[in-house]
Amino acid sequence: MILHDYELDSDAYKVRLLLSILGVAYDKVPVDVHPGREQRTEPYLRLNPLGTLPILVDGDMVLHDAEAILPYIAKRYDTGGVWLPDDxxxxxxxxxxxxxxxxxxxxxxxxxxxxxxxxxxxxxxxxxxxxxxxxxxxxxxxxxxxxxxxxxxxxxxxxxxxxxxxxxxxxxxxxxxxxxxxxxxxxxxxxxxxxxxxxxxxxxxxx
Amino acid sequence: MSFEAGWYAVAIAEGLEPGTSAGTRLFDKEIVVWRDQDGASHAWEDRCPHRGMRLSFGFVRGNHIACLYHGWQYDTAGQCRYIPAHPNLEVPDTIKVVTYPSAEAGGLVWIWSEMTTEAPVPPPADFAARPVRSLYVERSAESIAAAFVSGALGDFEASGPSVFETVIDGARLRLALQPFTAERSALHIVRLGGEADPTAIAAWSEGLRRGLEAPLPVRCAAPAAHAGA
The missing domain is CATH 1.20.1050.10 (Glutathione S-transferase Yfyf (Class Pi); Chain A, domain 2)
Known part of the structure; x- marks a missing residue:
C-alpha cells in the first residue's frame, strides 16, 4: 500500500494517523507540494484529476480524499469494526x-x-x-x-x-x-x- | 454600564483537569489558568518571561508549568525553577511570571481582574452548584448584561454586577459573565438546584447565544417545560 503524502498536509496526516493507530505497514511517497506543485503534474493528475493529496494506492485500487480513504482503511484493516462501526x-x-x-x-x-x-x-x-x-x-x-x-x-x-x-x-x-x-x-x-x-x-x- | 475591577469567573473548575493548562482573557488581558498535579489551580499572565510565548501553549509537569518554546519551568508561585539549556544554573529570583489572585467557588475558577499579590476584597464565598458549561458569545459583556436586565431574552435577575440567575426546565441556573475582549464574553453556567437534564440546559444555552448574537435582541424560545413560566 502506498500513500502519496505531504508532511504539512493535514488531510494526509489524518491517513497517517489512522495507519499508525492500526499499525498497518505502508510505503510513504513524499510529494513536493510546496513549492513544486508536484501534485498537479501529469503523473499525479492521472492518479487524481483533482490535483489534491492524499492519494492511496492499494493494489489496483486508487483513492483520493481523506474522508474516503479513512473508511476504506477501517473496512479493510480494522477487522474489529471499532473505527467505523457497523451499527x-x-x-x-x-x-x-x-x-x-x-x-x-x-x-x-x-x-x-x-x-x-x-x-x-x-x-x-x-x-x-x-x-x-x-x-x-x-x-x-x-x-x-x-x-x-x-x-x-x-x-x-x-x-x-x-x-x-x-x-x-x-x-x-x-x-x-x-x-x-x-x-x-x-x-x-x-x-x-x-x-x-x-x-x-x-x-x-x-x- | 461598564465593569470594574473585581472577581470574575473564567472557567468551569472541573473542566480544568489536573496537569493541564488553558488560555483565557479578561478585559483582553491574556491569562493562563492551569491546574497542578496536586489539584491546585493557578492564574497567571499568559507570557513566558523568556520570549513572551503564551504559557497556555505549554505543558504541566508535576507542579511546574513548562513553556512550549524552550521548556523553561515555573513553580506554583510563578518562579522559574529550571532552564533546560542551562541545567546547572541556579535560576535568578527575578525570572518570575506575574500572577493574579484566584480562587474556586461554586464549581468555578474566579480571578481578581488586576495583577496584584493580594486582592483588596475576598473571593466569592463557596456555594453548592453543579457545572453545566462555558458559553462563548460574540458580544460585549456590557451588552449581554443589558440584554439580561431588559428581559428581552427571558427572566434573568442580577445577583451581582456580573452574575445572573434564571430558571430553565425547573433548574435554577447561575450565569457568571466574563468580559473576554471588548467584543467577546463568556458565560459560565452552573446549576444551583432543580433536577434537569444537563444536555437540555446546554442546548438551551445555544439558543440563548443565538439570541444574544442576533442583530436585535429577540426572545429565545423557552423549552416546553419552561413555556409560560
Whole structure:
C-alpha cells in the first residue's frame, strides 16, 4: 500500500494517523507540494484529476480524499469494526462528521494554508467560517461530556474523531486560540493519548 | 454600564483537569489558568518571561508549568525553577511570571481582574452548584448584561454586577459573565438546584447565544417545560 503524502498536509496526516493507530505497514511517497506543485503534474493528475493529496494506492485500487480513504482503511484493516462501526445509527453519525470534516472544516484548512503558504483566500471570511465550524464541534462535545461520553460518536474513538482532530489542533497556525473551546481542549487531550498517536508539524509532541 | 475591577469567573473548575493548562482573557488581558498535579489551580499572565510565548501553549509537569518554546519551568508561585539549556544554573529570583489572585467557588475558577499579590476584597464565598458549561458569545459583556436586565431574552435577575440567575426546565441556573475582549464574553453556567437534564440546559444555552448574537435582541424560545413560566 502506498500513500502519496505531504508532511504539512493535514488531510494526509489524518491517513497517517489512522495507519499508525492500526499499525498497518505502508510505503510513504513524499510529494513536493510546496513549492513544486508536484501534485498537479501529469503523473499525479492521472492518479487524481483533482490535483489534491492524499492519494492511496492499494493494489489496483486508487483513492483520493481523506474522508474516503479513512473508511476504506477501517473496512479493510480494522477487522474489529471499532473505527467505523457497523451499527446503522453510529455508522450514519460517523459519516455525517466525515462530511462535516471535508466540507465545513475546509475553511480551517484554507485559513491555515493562507497563513502558512500564502495560498489565496479571504482571511476574514475564512476565520469566520472556521470559528463557526469549531463552535459546532464545541457544542457537540459539550453535550457529549454532559451525557458522560468522551468521543464524537459512540463509546470509543472512531475515524470521525481522527478526521475532526487536525483542523482544531492546528488552529493556532491561523490565529484561532483554543481559549473558547474547553470541551474540544479536553477531547484533543484524549485523542493525543490514543495508542499509536503521532503528531505532524504544528502539533507539538510533549508527552 | 461598564465593569470594574473585581472577581470574575473564567472557567468551569472541573473542566480544568489536573496537569493541564488553558488560555483565557479578561478585559483582553491574556491569562493562563492551569491546574497542578496536586489539584491546585493557578492564574497567571499568559507570557513566558523568556520570549513572551503564551504559557497556555505549554505543558504541566508535576507542579511546574513548562513553556512550549524552550521548556523553561515555573513553580506554583510563578518562579522559574529550571532552564533546560542551562541545567546547572541556579535560576535568578527575578525570572518570575506575574500572577493574579484566584480562587474556586461554586464549581468555578474566579480571578481578581488586576495583577496584584493580594486582592483588596475576598473571593466569592463557596456555594453548592453543579457545572453545566462555558458559553462563548460574540458580544460585549456590557451588552449581554443589558440584554439580561431588559428581559428581552427571558427572566434573568442580577445577583451581582456580573452574575445572573434564571430558571430553565425547573433548574435554577447561575450565569457568571466574563468580559473576554471588548467584543467577546463568556458565560459560565452552573446549576444551583432543580433536577434537569444537563444536555437540555446546554442546548438551551445555544439558543440563548443565538439570541444574544442576533442583530436585535429577540426572545429565545423557552423549552416546553419552561413555556409560560
Amino acid at each position: 446503522p445509527a453510529a455508522f450514519g453519525a460517523v459519516m455525517m462528521w466525515l462530511v462535516f470534516a471535508a466540507r465545513d472544516l475546509a475553511s480551517a484548512d484554507q485559513a491555515r494554508l493562507h497563513h502558512m503558504l500564502e495560498a489565496p483566500g479571504d482571511p476574514v471570511a475564512l476565520d469566520k467560517a472556521a470559528r463557526a465550524a469549531f463552535r459546532v464541534m464545541e457544542d457537540h462535545m459539550t453535550k457529549r461530556e454532559l451525557a458522560g461520553a468522551k468521543w464524537f460518536v459512540g463509546a470509543s474513538a472512531t475515524i470521525a474523531d481522527l478526521a475532526l482532530f487536525p483542523p482544531i489542533a492546528l488552529s493556532r497556525d491561523f490565529a484561532i486560540d483554543h481559549d473558547e473551546y474547553p470541551a474540544l481542549r479536553r477531547w484533543m487531550r484524549r485523542v493525543r493519548a490514543l495508542p499509536g498517536f503521532i503528531t505532524m508539524p504544528g502539533i507539538p509532541d510533549y508527552h
